[in-house]
Amino acid sequence: MVRRATLLILCMSIAFFAGLVLTGRMRTADESAAASREQAVAKAPVTISGGLPDLTGVAQRAVGSVTNISSTQIVRTPNSPFANDPFYRFFFGDQDDAFGYRERRAQSLGSGVIVSADGYVLTNNHVVDRGVEVTVTMPDKRELRAKIVGADEATDIALLKIDANNLPTLPWGDSNRLRVAEWVLAIGNPYQLNQSVTLGIVSALGRTLEGRTLQDFIQTDAAINPGNSGGALVNSRGELVGINTAIFSETGGYQGIGFAVPSNLAKHVMDELVRYGQVQRGTIVGITLAPLTTRLAEELGAPNTRGMVVVSMQQRSDAYAAGLRPGDIVISFNGTTIEDQAQFARLLSEAKIGSTITLGILREGRQMTVKVPVVKASGSMRRQ
Secondary structure, eight states, X not given: OHHHHHHHHHHHHHHHHHXXXXXXXXXXXXXXXXXXXXXXXXXXOOOOTTOOOOOHHHHHHHGGGEEEEEEEEEEEEESSTTTTOHHHHHHHOOHHHHHOEEEEEEEEEEEEEEOSTTSEEEXXXXXXXXXXXXXXXXXXXXXXXXXXXXXXXXXXXXXXXXXXXXXXXXXXXXXXXXXXXXXXXXXXXXXXXXXXXXXXXXXXXXXOOTTOSSOOXXXXXXXXXXXXXXXEEEETTSXXXXXXXXXXOSSSSOOSOEEXXXXXXXXXXXHHHHHXXXXXXXXXXXEXXXXXXXXXXXXXXXXXXXXXXXXXXXXXXXXXXXXXXXXXXXXXXXXXXXXXXXXXXHHHHHSOTTOEEEEEEEETTEEEEEEEEOXXXXXXXXXX
């Protein structure tokens, strides 16, 4: 019995120590595996959530479609010191006629974007305005004379045509799909530094600028300087989403606020210039609209300041016959909610001439719709 008990105790001891050894080995294996995983993580590259895009390929393709624009302009300088005085002009008429004027040639430099393989180039109107000789310098250093197909002062877009084929182009992007904080590249020729590329984000959408007629600007913090006008704003997919147009600056240089005409608007203008040589815009005859202020909204019983208010109209107009009345608040345009005056002006200008649009209105707290005909507007558009 004693021997059996001793033998049982010995077996249990051996099993106990064997278990300890096996457990230690298992822990050691687990710790080694954990250490290996930690080393692998340490060696792996650190990435930012969402990822920073590699735009080198996009930039390389896009710069081949951005040109330098040089325009020789005729500038008139009146001989009379009172030429620009409204008081003298009111009583004595155009001082240029009375005292004459001097002409001088001036150079305007900017950028352009090749938008078709057969030689159409988009740029800004202010780059080629009053231009008597326009030269497009290609990325391969070729200098080509350009014809101004047409220009639109309201959007500051101009279309050029050069005699060339098989040119590299930028694909059109849908500017309506842009989002705030999306990465964009600004490509142009600031200070004659050709094919310069800067990186930034979309800072805001639907911006308006003082003194501009039709506005829907993309705001970006990508560096834009004098000479960038007419250049390309490109998204991370290499698509043209805007034409760089203006900057806000107190020094004349980059201060982090630049503006571009959205590609959808620029393409619409280009199509009109190709087809008609000018932009044909729609309007509603016999109606005057104004922004809906907080005070007006309270007086008219509107829930917010979205929309436009009809302040006056002609009783013999189509708009009056359609059912519009002074005091009506226009809150939608063919189903699109009206946010502000700039949006309404843009939608109306792009409406097809001769079509009928449906306006949603608010009258004395009641919503209703009216159908109004669109006619051709006379505006600041010209053919070269």
